[in-house]
Structures are given as structure tokens and as C-alpha cells.
Amino acid sequence: MRRAGGWGSVRAMSSTTPRPILLPADRLQAALEAITARIGAAYVLTADADTHAYLEEPRGLFKGVTPAVVRPANTEDVAFVVKTCAELGVPLVPQGGNTGLVGGQVPFGALLLSLNRLNKVRALDATDLTLTAEAGCTLHQIQQAAADADCLFPLSIASEGTCQIGGNLATNAGGTAVLRYGNTRELALGLEVVLADGRIWNGLSRLRKDNTGYDLRNLFIGSEGTLGIITAAVLRLYPKPRKRATALIGVTDVHQVLALFRRLRTVAGDTLTGFEFLPDVGMEMVLKHMPGAVRALQGQHAFYALAELTSTRQDDDLGAMVEGVLGEAFEAGEVEDAVIASSEAQSLALWKLREDLSEAQKFEGGSIKHDVSVPVSKVAEFVEKATLAVEAHMPGLRTCAFGHIGDGNVHFNLSQPLGMDKQAYLDSWEAFNRIVHDIVVSYGGSISAEHGIGFLKREELVHYKDPVALDVMAQIKAALDPAGLLNPGKMLVAKGE
Template sequence: MDIHAGANRAFIEGLKDRLGPAFVLTEAADLDAFLTETRGLYRGQALAVVRPKDRDEVAFVMRECAEHGIPVVPQGGNTGLVGGGVPAGGIVLSLTRLDQVRDLDPVNATITVEAGCILKAVQDAADQAGYLFPLSLASEGSCRIGGNLATNAGGTAVLRYGNMRELTLGLEVVLADGRVWNGLKGLRKDNTGYDLKDLFIGSEGTLGIITAAVLKLFPKLQVRVTAFVGCASAERALTLFHQLREAAGDQLTAFEYLPDFGLEIVLKHRPSSVRPLSGRHHSYALIELSSPQRDADLQGRLETILGQALEQDLIEDATLGTSEAQSQGLWSLRESLSEVQRLEGGSIKHDVAVPVSRVAEFIETATRACEAAMPGIRVCAFGHFGDGNVHFNLSQPVDMDKNAFLAQWERFNRIVHDIVHRMDGSIAAEHGVGLIKRGELLLYKDPVALDLMHALKKTLDPHNLLNPGKVLETGDPLTAISSLTVHS
């Protein structure tokens, strides 16, 4: 008799007794969707997918896992991009049933939500109360708040509102031993010791399981204006950003950068898309100003700023979205870019950040280096100029074999990440570390910082049960995870 198999069966039966058989999935067909992420980089395996209904059931599951030594991989919408939610045995703890809005305090301007709430549902709840929750991502219709917190998500409005760390006042967290830390306070000032919530935000489920959060709300926006501009270089786009920030202040909500190649593949693969400008340009910027004041003349302000930029040769052409439909059409050009890249063959992706002042320099330097390393490679560098986050993606040469191209991923990591490191940047900006960048940390992270991270992990999760092998090298072989062909 297999002693481990018998112990695992007893463990699973104990979970079914408490949660109900319908919420402890063990059949292969039921597990399949939980074993890989959106990009399909890795595929894992699990004993079961467990779907608790509330914090107390999450705590029960963790106590049982701690007693039996069973690893736990927390999962929300499973929209991750770096392998952080892929299981290597143990159980997948799906938080999708924890989807309640617990409280909305209009005077304190906060909303308390459970980790399984879909981001769009939180946005809608805030909107119905006359407020704004500003986090906005392409996956907002399927990603969940717990995952947003676990990866410290940013999105398109970071420039004005900040990452999830800046949007969060309090957390409720189940620890590795099943204890619950109740830090659900809507306080903007609390200096009673260490700020524990910041340990868990961005930790990718390796230190604790976030079950609820108190999030900040903001005044609802009454006026928006969007523009799409063409520039002769990334450097001129950066200068335009600087001037806009000086002139518009916090009314500048977004400044998104796209290269010519990026716009052209969106127009190629999305027939409903409309070319926004009459000609082609080296670089493009998607700009949004917004205000909660109904009488704010944002269109006039933006027209004035862009008119001055045209006179200074900072921009070559521009168009304004004069209606909601036109603005949405301009935004769709940016939001479709990640999706259409896969239609151009293999894509080697880098999610990096450098100081805002060096964004244009980074794009130009890294582009030259990659083009020199592989003639015909097509650089697709786009992202959030306002916070220095660039998605520096590389599409395969047109006539190259996809698998042969993807086999060069490590070589291009060295090229791109070395440049990022020299510019005092980060090799993981908003998607997280997960599995795909775990080894990269050993090359670029400060050794003292790595020692501190290992010490925190050992203190909070001494038996390495929480998302083991993610973010940090823990010495545990991930034999259950196998690489798959990258398809996007």
C-alpha cells in the first residue's frame, strides 16, 4: 500500500467533509483549467482544486495543509503571465467564491472587498456609489483583486493613482499555519510598528493568502479627453510627456507609448480598427486628461499643449477623441496590442522598468542591441511612460522558425536585462517574478535584499507550503512543472 496515497486520500476526504464534495475538485477534466496560465509557458499538476467560500474555510484549509505538509498555490482569475499560479503538486486554492463587497464607506472613501472579486465588479460597485476605483487593466473583466494585490498590479492609471500598494489601506491575510491576520483598517495614518500589509502586496502568494482588502476610492471622473499623437522618436515622446505633466498636473491620467510596428500589427489583425493619423510615424503616444470637475475645459487645455508641441517639432500629428466612442476606439489600439502580437509568431517578452528620465534611452539602446544580435527581429516596445514600465517584446523575424526563435529567449534576457540593470531598473515591473524570472533575480537582485527576502519567507512560511518555488529559489525541485511551447 502507498502510505502517501492513503494519507492524501484522507486529507482530501477531510476537505470534502468541511467544504462539501462539489468544492473539492479531483477529476482530471475539472483540474485542467487550473494547471496552466494564459501564456501557456508551464503546465503543472495538483492533487485537487479547493474552492472555499469564506475566510474561515480558507483558514481551515491552510491548517489542514500545514498539518499534512501539503503545498498550496493560491489562484484568482488565473490571468498571470509569469507562471506564478502554476501548481507543482499539492492543491490549488481557488478564491473565486470569495467575491463579496463587504462594505463601502463614502465618507472614508473606501471599499472593502474579498479577494475573489473581479476587478470590473469592484469598479462597477464604486461607480454605482458615485466613486472611482482607478485600477484599470486589459484583463479587468476576469482578473481578481487577490491577484492584483499579489502582483502589486499597476495598469494604465498608475501615473495618477499609483499601483495597488498605493491603493490599499488594509488587508486580511490567512497565514501558512492557518492563523488570520486581521488588518482590515481603513486608516490613512497608522504608525503602530511595521506596515505588515506591504509584506503581502506583491509577494505572489508566497507569504500568506490575501482574503480581503480595504481599497481607496476617488472622486468620480466627469470629464475625459483622449488624444493620439505621432512623434519622430521615443525621445520626443518623452519630452512631450514631461511638458504635459508640467502643464496638466494631476489631470494627466495616462500616457501610453506605442511603436510604429505595434500600431501596424493592430491595424493588420483587427480589421475594425481605424488608422488614427493620416501618415505613419516612428512613435505614438496615447494621452488622457481627466477631471472630477464638470466644467473643466480639458479639451481646450490639451489642444493648447499639443499646438505648442507641434510648433516645437515634438509631435508630427495628433487627433483628439471628441466623443466617448472615438476615445474608446483610440484606447482599443493600445489595449489590443498584447493580444495581436501572438499572431506575428513567437514573442520573447520582457516586463521591465527604468527611471522615467531614461525610458527613451532604454528603448533606443535595447532596440539597437537586439537588432544587432538578430537581423530581422522586430522590436515591439510599448507601455506606461509615466511610471517607466516598458513591455520590451521581441517578435520573430518573418521567415524564422518559431521554436528556433524562442530558443533564444535566454540570450535576449541577457541583452535586455543587462541594459535594464545598468540603468538602475527592474527586470520585473508589473507582471511579477513567478517562475519565469526566478533565476533572473539571482543575477540582478542585491544579495542583501535576497537574504532579507529568504529570511521573511522562512519566518512566515517555515515549511515552504505557500506557492513553493515561486519568486525565490527554495531548493525544492519543481518536477511537476514542464515547459510548454510559448504561443504568444
């Protein structure tokens, strides 16, 4: 891959100190003048007070730098911005709701293209079970539009009130319903994408079957804005569930969580929509720091499982099904305590205990996070082995392993020892990466399950990814973005960096 316009690219001096791109003033000015004439001065932000919110990412790992934030209103304006920048050699970073956790949405000197004005639901067809939405629609907005039509859009993540569907698609977001419905990739039928030269690919198909060549849709999903900018999508809807059962279960170890999952899946089948787990240390953090969190079970338990069953059939007695499975698990000694929600409010309260965990960790000092996946059958072994390894490396470390056990995705987060200096602790991130990721790979796992690569994990990708796969990825990048102007410095490490 060539460097953008010969100016160089972002280089990692460490995992958290990228080198900003330096933009020639004459080309930048020409680009901004043309863009301003097209979309209006009110939507080209240059003052620090106006750009600040776009440059601070959620975990505080990176501080972005940009000469301007541009906010086009429609696909044609996005295409104009991209074409103008391509002609002048100005690099662009597309951004949705700015909720990404690996720095993929952060500009390091490049122009920032915000998609938050592309926020219309263009169409919804309850017969086709499809919804066509622009990239700047929030996930909650799409969920609500589907619900209003008595349908379900099942993607659900903690940031759904602010994250945008374009970013969800660009990172192939996961969430709590992957077990039943799959990642975002499985929820998209078609895309509209602005290519690096400013052309618009209209792939907004509503078809379930279309076997006419390369699968361009899946090429752009998960590409983190490095191959093209997603501006709209046709999303897959489902019939709205009529029945729901949610249970919180306390167990003595992570192996029992996995045993309970197998037992429940055997009985519930595809009505088992979600199956999450969290450790006692995480539960106590939530109860200590998050307003409204209520202890649902008596006493403390080493691990907790959160199971949810849903069905579109009114006559399904999901509560009785869960009770039956838990009764067998009690008799087998796999469960210490359990509660089944008896109302929607109680169900939401149980989910809050899981969904608030990442936020609660912030109150406990530095947190070194690993978004990894292993085969479901190996989750318990991985959690035990990795916990022993990291705690041997740093005594007093508090391991908080939680996540989506039903699809093998573990958020293996490490909270700093009590009393330790936060920055001194965070400086050990790379050492913990090697410990954790080596174990992940030994189980045939992935170093990124649902958060993507961005800037944070570029070097880790080089370390672990098959060299042939990396070479193919680089060739695809060179073919679609030969000047390296789309989200430079993200995902792939360019030659010469």
C-alpha cells in the same frame, strides 16, 4: 528555507520545464478527505476536464499539474484548508483569475486553492472613500461597484474582466493609471490574510494613518502568495471624474514621446492620468489583427503617444488644455499628427489601439516579453539602446517596445523574425533576457515592473537582486512559512534547488 515536508521543491531544469512535486498518497488523501467534508465534494475538483482551465496560464509557457483544485467559499474555509495542509505537509498554490504572466499562479504538483468563490463586495463607504472586497472579486466588479456609488477605483489593466483583486494585490499590479494613482499597493488600506499555519490576520483597516508597528499590509502585497493568502482587502476609492480628454499623437522617435510627456505634465499636473506609447510595428499589428481597430491618424508614424487627462471639476476644459500643448509641440517640431477624442466612444476606440497590442502580437508568432522599468528620464535612451542590441543579436527581429512611459514601465517585447520556427525562436529567451536585463540594470532599472517574479524570473532575480535583499527575503519566508508550503518554487530559489 526547508523543503516542503522533505519532498523536495520545484527545480528549474530550464526556465520552462519545472519538476513536479511528488505528493505522498496517504497525506494527500487525508487532506482531501478533510477538505471535502468541510467544503463539499462539488468544490473539490479532480477530473482533468474540471481542472484544465486552472492549469493553463495565458501565455502557454507552463502547463500546471495538480491532484485537485479546491474552491472554498469564505475566509474561514480558506483557513481550514491551509491549516489542514499545514498539519499534513501538503503544499498549496493560491490562484485568483489565472491571468498572471510569470507562472506564479501555476501549480507544479501542489494542491491548487482557487479563491474565485470569495467574490462579495462586503462594504462601501463613500465618505471614507473605501470599498471592502473579497479576494475573488474581479477587478471589473470592483470598478463597477465604485462607479455605482459615484466613485472611482482607478486600477485598470487589460485583463480586468477576469483578473481578481486578490491576484492584483499579490502581484502589486500596475496598469494604465499608475502615473496618477500608483500601483495596487497605493490603492490598498487594509488586508485580511490567512497565514501559513491557518491563522487569520484581520488587518481590514480603513485608516489613512496608523503608525502602530511593522507595515504588515505591504509585506503581503507583492509577495505572490508565498507568505500568506490574501482573502479580502479595504481598497481606496476616489471621486469620480466628470471631465475627460483623450489624445493620440504621432511622432518621429521615442525621444519626442518623452519630450511631449514632459511638456504635457508641466501644464496638466495631476490631471494627467495616463500617458502610454507604442511603436509603429505594434500599431500595425493591432490594425491588422484586432476586430474593430481603426486607424485614427493619417499615415504611419514611428511612435504613438496616448495621453489621457481627467478631472472632477466640471468647469475644467481639458480638451483646450491638450490642444494648447499640442499646438506648442507642433511648433517645436515634436509632433507629426494628433487627434483628440470628441466622445466617449472615440476615447474608448483610441484606448483599444493600445490595450489590444499584447493580444495582437500572438498572431505574429513567438513573442519574447520583458516587463521592465527604468527612470522616466531614461526611457527613450533605454528603448533605443536595447533595440539596437537585440536586433544586432538576431537580424529580422521585430522590436515592439510599448507601455507606460509616464511611470517608466516598458513592455520590451520581441516578435520573431518572419518565417522563423517559433520554438527555435523561443529557445533564445534566456539569451535575450541577458541582453535586455543587463541594459535595464545599467540604467538603475528593474527586471520586473508590474508582472512579478513567479517561476519565470526566479533565476533572473538571483542574478540581479542585491544579495542582502535576497537574504532578508529568505528570512522573512522562513519566519512566516517555515515548511515552505505556500506557493513553493515561486519567487525565491530555495537552498538545495
